Amino acid sequence: MTKKEIYFKIQKIFDSIYPDADCSLDYTEAWDLLVATQLAAQCTDARVNLVTPALFERYPTPRDFANAEIGELEALIRSTGFFRNKAKNLKACGQVLCREFGGVVPDTMEELLRLPGVGRKTANLVLGDIFGKGGVVVDTHAGRIARRLGFTKNTDPTKVEFDLAKIIPEKSQTHFCHQLVWHGRAVCTARSPKCEECPVNGYCKKAGVAK
Secondary structure (H helix, E strand, O other), X not given: OOHHHHHHHXXXXXXXXXXXXXXXXXXXXXXXXXXXXXXXXXXXXXXXXXXXXXXXHHOOOHHHHHOOOHHHHHXXXXXXXXXXXXXXXXXXXXXHHHHHHOOOOOOOHHHHOOOOOOOHHHHHHHHHHOOOOOOOOOOHHHHHHHHHOOOOOOOOHHHHHHXXXXXXXXXXXXXXXXXXXXXXXXXXXXXXXXXXXXXXXXXXXXXXXXX
């Protein structure tokens, strides 16, 4: 079978197991997700969800972030790690968003990448979950499982993204990536994958029983 044919087989199985897979970060609008995703770098989503309520209560809008006192912003996000760099980027992101986009989160990859602290993973997540556009979100789970399934040999997230984009239909990209995350947490873990009980092991190179 081709990679695309294997994908459709796996997608059907995942749809029966993880029909409601979605982003595990709490958010209500585009800016919230943009901030939360930046905070999630090298940090768990659960930790970020503990931090963001107080953060957004203190700084409700991009303009509030743009005008934030950097020390106070650092204190609010300290527990997410790398807080100094994150605070700097979030403040700068708010400034650029207000100056160049009227405080409204843009809906194109090119424009999103102009925002400080925003890389392709964050941009794809916003494009997919907020704007309903195609977006291959490559986190550690998605990259690891994509390699194990034989969808890519690359380790660079951008190259993995482009490889998956050739296989996954645009309308399904974001949802499938969320399903990969859920599968990575529940079954296909980094250190001890549960290959024997994996529902897609028949299509997996790592499991050694791929058809």
